[in-house]
Amino acid sequence: MTARTLTAPQVREALPGALRKLSPHELLATPVMLVVELGAVVTTVLSVLDPSVLGWSVTVWLWLTVLFGTLAESVAEGRGKAQAASLRALQTDTLARRVRGGVDQLRHAGDRWELPVEEVPSSSLRRDDVVLVQAGERIPADGDVVEGVASVDESAVTGESAPVIRESGGDRSAVTGGxxxxxxxxxVRVTSDPGQSFVDRMIALVEGSERQRTPNEAALEVLLSALTVVFLVVVGTLYLIADHSGARQSVLVLVALLVCLIPTTIGALLSAIGIAGMDRLVRRNVLAMSGRAVEAAGDVDVLLLDKTGTITHGNRRASELLAVTGVAPEELADAALLASLADETPEGRSIVELVAPGDAPPVPAGAELVEFSAATRMSGVDLPGRLVRKGAASAVARWVHGTGPAAAHPSVAEVETLVQRVSEQGGTPLVVAAQEGTAPARLLGVVHLKDVVKDGIRERFAELRAMGIRTVMVTGDNAVTARVIAEEAGVDDVLAEATPEDKMRLIREQQQGGRLVAMCGDGTNDAPALAQADVGVAMNTGTAAAKEAGNMVDLDSDPTKLLEVVEIGKQLLITRGALTTFSVANDVAKYFAVLPAMFVVAFPQLGVLNVMQLSSPESAIVSAVVFNALVIVALVPLALRGVRYRPAAADVLLRRNLLVYGLGGLVTPFVGIKLLDLVVSLIPGL
Incomplete structure (x- = not known):
């Protein structure tokens, strides 16, 4: 469903909801539109008692004005129905194998998979229940993996077709029901009660049933209500002036004047703007716990970004091979490749990709692979008459020294220099060595592993800087490594060797300085900082503690999504500001249309205000009322799509807003009302 146009199917689907929203009880939330509806009721009664073309024309278009306002909100809510329907398909009640005794039974069981279980409907599962799920089965509820490891298809929730690995312990233990x-x-230990899962909350969010007005939206509604009261007083005063001067005006004309003067455009679109902003967030697979969080994202001053997985790729990659004197680069590359064939770590695979791009080479005949282990911190291969090893500098040094006296290794000093140089550049050095027969092993060189900064991340940070947002990279790396990566990525500041307490302290310092802070995290140790931050985005794959602490959850578990969240928040605020500016500005033209029409007969001198040269007082009134209704329809696509956001400083955005939407809101009604007058004047009786 596109936000750029209002199609006939969209209108048909939204119309029943729009009609239901005509209830005065529903319109209490939007006082401006409630006043328009009350005015429509008054003109309806007057038109029935004293029928006229003017009366019925004003009445019909006042009702349409209210309907267009409720239709805008209904269309915005309707955009989530298809997504909600697909999510509901995940909630099929299935049988779950619940472990009797729960976590305690699992903890004391000898064989974790030979447990007493009972089959129960998934709808009966409660928090802290433990269920067993095997290949081909649907996970019955949100939870954390407490035993085992499995690949999981999350495409129904995230849209990502590639399976993901979920395992007990660490920050990749969370699973989603369905x-x-x-x-x-x-x-899986269940972490939610029925009706409170992330899918349930996402359905409620996309359907709009749990969207509450944000503080800024509520404040704007108060302002619009105050303006409505002011114009009520103004119209009442004009009635007394007209009565005193002999230019008596009918209640019908005064109601038309009131509706044209009050900010009906933004009053009608305000709710749709908020719903559409939340919808844009949901379409990027981010679940916001409140509209306040989305608004706060638009006002963020400081972004705390984890290095690994956000600024850099998740794992370090081999970038170059540094051979010692007397060793050919080809010999080092061949040895590094052979020693990495049994290394299934991402770093080991990156060496294979660097030396032999494409398909991995076959294992040589007669070779015995030595797999990498955390205990040895090395991997390698044993060939007939030749041993090759690759690993951490200290581990390889011990292996080399174990093959012969230190004096037999003249390359030690050179390797130490290379190791130091790589470390100072923020990289991780891996040393490669080989032993021929019974001779002492030789040091061949160093593999430089480095954090690879993601493509385009420096440009993204430049955009954030243009918005006035300061970026801070948070990492557990040492200060040297952190500074190198920070300089390459283009972040503004860095917090190295960071602990949870350090993150909390940094966030509080920024907030005490009057700044709004956003951060993302996935671990239990991130929970305090996520809760403290104004915008805390938790990864869906993270721990339950992290998801409960944050006010947003990224279902894709992509840390860089934080940048998009900020842009969506800013787009929401800019759209609301732009349409408010347009709404207030376009009232000016209505003054020049309706006020001369009211008083020109009694005071011909006011004809000079009829700058649009409208055909007659009756035509001027109807044209203004019709334009007032049609402009709502014209702006619905913009409210749903959002004003295009370009990174810029606040003063630049303000100038552009005033130029485009202030000046546009001033000029457009003059043109629109004049064109409508040319048509309306052709109607007999006007």
């Missing part, structure tokens, strides 16, 4: 286990088996 997703499917593709391989192996896991034990």
């Amino acid at each position: 997703t499917v286990v593709l391989s192996d088996r896991i034990a």
